[in-house]
Amino acid sequence: MRITTLSDNTTNRAGILAEHGLSLLVEVDGQRWLLDTGQTFTAVHNADVLGINLASISAVVLSHGHFDHTGGLRDLLRRVKDIRSSLTPISGQPSTWCAPKSAPATWGCPSPGRNWTAMARSFASLPSRLS
DSSP states (O other): EEEEEEEOOOOOOOOOOHHHHHHEEEEETTTTEEEEOOTTTHHHHHHHTTTTTTOOSSSSESEEEEHHHHTTTTHHHHHHOOOHHHHHHHEOGGGGGOOOOOOOOGGGGSSOHHHTTTOOSEEEEEOSSOO
16 A cells, blocks of 8 residues: 655745645555545645646545635546546545535535536545445
8 A cells, every 4th residue: 555645734845836635646556536626726736846646546535525625626627538537436425525504614615515526527425434
């Protein structure tokens, strides 16, 4: 297993951007999963700097719907058109796609899942609790 941090709060490498948010590339047995997408374009930028081809992602998994974990999805989908035209699943708990009514508007995913269907081909929902 190999885990590469694409977006995080800090960095110690020239050319790599930091932001409040998280994005990890997880590689296991030939599969490449992107866990979260960070807050903005930072994960895509950092992947470019590190020489990582995001077009070969097997799946995108969103841990939860906060903007600092889902905000980079739009930039990822715009940059990596292969994800939009393939069967690469974008998965998350059902709550990922809509912020709770009690949460401040800035806490949720910048664009709920129903708006992503034009940009990505398949969505899957993870069960609320994984065994």
